[in-house]
Amino acid sequence: QLSKVLDLPPENLIKSISAVPVSKKRCVADFQLSIASITENNSNDCLAQDLNLQAQKLAERLKCDAVVSEISAGPGTVNFTINKELLAKTVLQQVLKDGSEYGVKSELFSAMPRQKAVIEFSSPNIAKKFHIGHLRSTIVGNFIANLKVALGHEVIRINYLGDWGMQFGLLGVGFQRFGNKEKLKASPLQHLFEVYVQINKAAEDENTKKLAKDFFRKLEEHDEQTLSLWKQFRDFSIEEYIRIYKRLGVHFDEYSGESFYREKFQEVLKLLEDKGLLQKTIEGTGIVDLSEKKDLSSFSTVMRSDGTSLYITRQVNPSVDLAAAIDRMDKHSCDTMIYVTDKSQRNHFQHLFQILKLMGYDWAERCQHVSFGLVQGMKTRRGEVIFLEDVLNEVRSRVLQNMASAKTTKETKDPMETAEKVGLAALIIQDFRGLLSSDYQFSWDRALQSRGDTGVFLQYTHARLHSLEQMHGNEQLTDVNVACLQEPDAIAVLQHLLRYDEVLYRSSQDLQPKHIVSYLLTLSHLAAVAHKNLPVRGSSPELAQARLCLFQAVRLVLANGMKLLGITPVTQM
Numbered sequence: 083q084l085s086k087v088l089d090l091p092p093e094n095l096i097k098s099i100s101a102v103p104v105s106k107k108r109c110v111a112d113f114q115l116s117i118a119s120i121t122e123n124n125s126n127d128c129l130a131q132d133l134n135l136q137a138q139k140l141a142e143r144l145k146c147d148a149v150v151s152e153i154s155a156g157p158g159t160v161n162f163t164i165n166k167e168l169l170a171k172t173v174l175q176q177v178l179k180d181g182s183e184y185g186v187k188s189e190l191f192s193a194m195p196r197q198k199a200v201i202e203f204s205s206p207n208i209a210k211k212f213h214i215g216h217l218r219s220t221i222v223g224n225f226i227a228n229l230k231v232a233l234g235h236e237v238i239r240i241n242y243l244g245d246w247g248m249q250f251g252l253l254g255v256g257f258q259r260f261g262n263k264e265k266l267k268a269s270p271l272q273h274l275f276e277v278y279v280q281i282n283k284a285a286e287d288e289n290t291k292k293l294a295k296d297f298f299r300k301l302e303e304h305d306e307q308t309l310s311l312w313k314q315f316r317d318f319s320i321e322e323y324i325r326i327y328k329r330l331g332v333h334f335d336e337y338s339g340e341s342f343y344r345e346k347f348q349e350v351l352k353l354l355e356d357k358g359l360l361q362k363t364i365e366g367t368g369i370v371d372l373s374e375k376k377d378l379s380s381f382s383t384v385m386r387s388d389g390t391s392l393y394i395t396r397q398v399n400p401s402v403d404l405a406a407a408i409d410r411m412d413k414h415s416c417d418t419m420i421y422v423t424d425k426s427q428r429n430h431f432q433h434l435f436q437i438l439k440l441m442g443y444d445w446a447e448r449c450q451h452v453s454f455g456l457v458q459g460m461k462t463r464r465g466e467v468i469f470l471e472d473v474l475n476e477v478r479s480r481v482l483q484n485m486a487s488a489k490t491t492k493e494t495k496d497p498m499e500t501a502e503k504v505g506l507a508a509l510i511i512q513d514f515r516g517l518l519s520s521d522y523q524f525s526w527d528r529a530l531q532s533r534g535d536t537g538v539f540l541q542y543t544h545a546r547l548h549s550l551e552q553m554h555g556n557e558q559l560t561d562v563n564v565a566c567l568q569e570p571d572a573i574a575v576l577q578h579l580l581r582y583d584e585v586l587y588r589s590s591q592d593l594q595p596k597h598i599v600s601y602l603l604t605l606s607h608l609a610a611v612a613h614k615n616l617p618v619r620g621s622s623p624e625l626a627q628a629r630l631c632l633f634q635a636v637r638l639v640l641a642n643g644m645k646l647l648g649i650t651p652v653t654q655m
Contacts (some may be wrong), residue, residue: 083150088120095120096189101580102161104608109570112169112577113156115140116206118158133158166573167565169228170628173576174564175636182642186232188567188583191590196237197417200410201227201287204332205423207244208319209253209274209445212470214524215424220470221510222454222518223422224332224648225595232646233590238414239325242406243339243540249278251298254311255290256281270318271469302344314343329474329502331650338406346405350383359440360384371434382433403434404441411445418448420593425453425519452593455521457513476616480530481538485655488532492549494654507537507649511603514595514647535603540644541652543606546613547637548653552617554630562627572632578608582639595632595647602643609636 084091084099094232098119102110117140134157141155170502177184199559204225206216227237247454257266265273283289300308314462320337327333351368354360358428359370368385410419422430431451433644438446460467462476481501494500513531516522530540567576585601588594613633618626 083144083147084115087140090120093193100584101577103581104574104578104604109573110577111152112164112580113162114156114159115162116159130158136215138316142290145563145609151326162380163420166568168630169573169576170564170567173433173579177579177638178631179521181638184639184642185582185586186234188587190583190587191233194233194590196234198414198419199230199239200238200240200414200416201230201242201422202242202338203227203422204327204334205242205244206323207249208315209249209278210244211275211468212271213608214460214473216517217470217473217509218424218454218457218513219422220327220330220332220594221513221648224330224422225514225646226452226593227228227609228646228648229586229593233586238416239334240336240338240410241334243316243337245339246341246344248294249293250283250301250312250315251296252281252290253278254297254301254308254313255293255360257311257315266314266318270315270322271471271557274315274319275468277482287340287369316392326471329646330506332560343402343405343409344408347401350401350408352443354384354437357441359437363387370437370440372433372440372513382437382599384437394488404432404437407434407438407446407449408443409626411443418450419445420450422452422454426496427451428453435572452518458521458523461525468643473509474505477509477526477530480526480557481508484530485531492545492654500652500655503652504538504541507541507644509526509537510647510649511537511540511599513536514599516596518594520594540602540606540640540649541655542630543609544637544640544644544651545653545655547609547633547640550613550618550633551630551637554626563624564628564631566625566628566633567632571608572629575605575608575612575632575636578605579635579639581589582643598643598646602647605636605640605643609633609640612636 084090084095095115099113099115102112104110117137120135121133122457127213134155136637137155137158141160142155144150144153144160146153147169149165150162151165152161154161166281180187188275202215202475203226204220206212206367223239227239230237235276239240246280253274257274260277260280262273285294297308301312316339322336324333347632351360354368361371366387367383369378369381369383371381373379373381384404395493410416423431428451431449435446435451437448438449463474464472480497482497485497485501485504508529512524513522515535529536530538532542534584567573574635582601588597616629616632618629618633623631644651
């Protein structure tokens, strides 16, 4: 109808029509058309009253029919209410038919080209703390990868380890002094961290300094014995990381690291030199001028004065990252490269992308840094967080304790595993509720509340809906007459289910998980109200079947959204 009246092809209108968010205060229409998005001169001179007038005129030209039961003009919008029976039928059929692909198959994504993305995330440093920033990077990167895969893109997940540099000279000497092969095998992350802490106490001693330099020089010169020890540090650490990531439900396609690019670093410097981009300061440091006026008002250091690639952190030396980016592009020829790190590295990545552009790599435009804020106050009962495993154990034990004292807890087959999944949901939802770039204060009590906007509440809702299905004989619901779902609480749920694809679309555009989080929390609140007011037990068979169908659709969408966020839905708790 709109296409005829406005003389626009229907596909042009898809993004202008949106599902109306459910309101607690009043019944709302199902869809609305935004007038501003279809007017040609989309400038400010299109005043609000013009838009309202246009909306009114357009609403008058449209007619209700078997699909649309009511049309009205709102502030700059035309609102459409769909025939209630049709709404229930269409939405529930679509959800149950598409299953895990519901929302993803929407026409909102039909014009989106399928791409290949490399996502680098987590990236801890061997022998150093796996701090809370690494945890954020891990869950955020995993979410972005999950979302891209769900939308049909190809994703390569890379963990870029801090596995090279002067600290390995120190670690090598420390291990020769305090190390223990058995402990290294049994718990590499903890043992290497302890060794590193011990040797750091002696790091100022001239003799230790010299030995550390020698050890690292031998590494750079490929001395067999030294390399073999370093390789054990790396391999055992990765094995343990894989085991811990598995608890998080995270996997990587590639464990890369700074060590891979220690040779290629020289090639990058030569490339920079050939292109006339490398300048030397009086001290002999290699820099690249990034300023527009070429007055060195902005520059990036790419080489130390002794010509080495020795560096302590990424910030000090982007040249290894340059080598890594060029190598990845050659190897994977991907459409986009995404780096997930905390916001303190914003400058580093800006410089990195600028240098790549200066070097003539147009694909630098398609590189993206997704940055996140800092988390304050995450402590376990034992004190400061040093290992990721400590956080996972802590949250599991706290959930177990809460489950033991809660009246609603059911007997579960594996309480440890359930507690782990519920705990992880609590951590992820607390982390994803706001903008990724904002800092936040971590609180165990807030994260683990069973009511309110928490991961625990999402898991509880999922488990409750699952047991409702189990209780009423888990049969495939066919030929159900859902047209009898006319109550406002049922309509509110259906209207909310309508919006799922738009929420996925928003998250796919800005890579922020908060849109999905708030959608799922609202879905759970609406489901709780519907569960209370629309009983299955004691209703007529037809109504009971229809309500079961509604709750099954809610559980499916809830589970889909949770999985995208990196949460495994539980079926009992």
